[in-house]
Amino acid sequence: MCLAIPARLVAYVDDDHQYGKVELGGVTRRINTSLLVGEDTTEPGEYVLVHVGFALSRVSEQEAAETLRILEEMGPAYTDELRQIRESEAMEAELVAASAGSNGGASA
């Protein structure tokens, strides 16, 4: 019910931009585009969010890229960092063990 799908606006079908055609999973469907005003003004070729036959808003390519950038920084970058920390710990343990070995085994 509250599900809405991003779809590419192919063209407007009237001069007032009340209706447009979107491409949704290979099919073209006519939708109501009268809510696409102000910040949501959309050019053909851009994406809109479609809900029950109405375009609710424009999907901002720029904002999507920004969110993905943040996610990518939080994701694999974070994993890499964790891996590096673990590797450095492992290296430290090896160094400690090696130096302990050279002391002829201090602990019991």
Added chain:
Amino acid sequence: MKFADEFRDADIARALGKRIADEAGGKHWKVMEVCGGHTHTIFKYGIEDLLPSNVELVHGPGCPVCVIPMGRLDDGIALAKQPDIIFTCFGDLMRVPGSDGSLLDAKAAGADVRMVYSPLDSLKIARDNPDKKVIFYAIGFETTAPSTALTLMRAKAENLRNLFVFCNHVTIIPPMKAILDSPDLQLDGFLGPGHVSTVVGIRPYEFVTNTYKKPVVVVGFEPLDILQGVHMVIQQVLQGRCEVENQYTRVVHDDGNPKALEVLGRVFQLRTQFEWRGLGFISQSALELRDEFAEWDAEKVFTVPGLRVADPKACQCGEVLKGVLKPWECKVFGTACTPETPIGTCMVSSEGACAAYYNFGRYSRARERERVMGAGSAGNGSGNGNGAAPEKELKPIEVRAG
């Protein structure tokens, strides 16, 4: 699909889950996703299996079909059975049990009940059938109400006199308030409804941060959106902040969609009160047609029984909708109540917590058992929990058969 697949990257999802696990520490976190669309994504992609077991997602009341009380459904069925009526509704509503069968049963018994994708389809059916009266059962939150409003404005402009709306549109803020006022739930924060917010913006949630001191993060509907939202809620709490934040900036503007709000104001006004399944009567929580649209208002034109009907005794949808009960804790879950033979609304709608749990939730149930049995945490980046080689993209869990 563009703007969807990118937000399903499995590596990032696992890393985010790990990061949340590290930052969540030993505290038990409860974050409510308000919207049923989020509940659907959470189960479909096994999001709970990516989270540590001390981060609990509590499923909220934002499923439009689920919150409709049985009396309003009976009203719809009574309208559908009147002579010369074509009754239209969204597919989700067809199988919801009323006190004497569903709309699907009414259709089988001879009523002309038709499933539509859009309110505009009802408009077309009315144009094509001038000798019939077409009644559209309108449901949905602020996401869907502008579509009904624009359809009615069109009907009025065309002077189309055989289309009527049985209005059951509800608003999101009053049930959130009801849940916050309830002593049953101690929540740490909210994932705000992304698509409602495309219409209303993010400012209406400020009462949650100002009065109730709980963070709200408006989030999108892909797996990474939800994980990032959970992370943002936890970050706010850890940093001592309490704000309304917007994770879903690619479609939600802070002020919403002014045109959609304008058409809502032109066509609808707030009802004095409306009954919600599980939450009871909540004042000013639903919409009705303004007097200018009285000729299109099914409640004014036709006789509607308007009886209040109690839920079946065995049904605990109310507790599930409030987030007090997990779907699997309901006495009839998966036994007497299944998607094929539902007793309550939460088992019918694809956004209902019970249907989502039943269809996709087998891993979650296993995980929940582990939690209850104290066998340590599941999750922490275990992906969909199926033990297979890691996928590059999170795949939906297959709906279980039968």
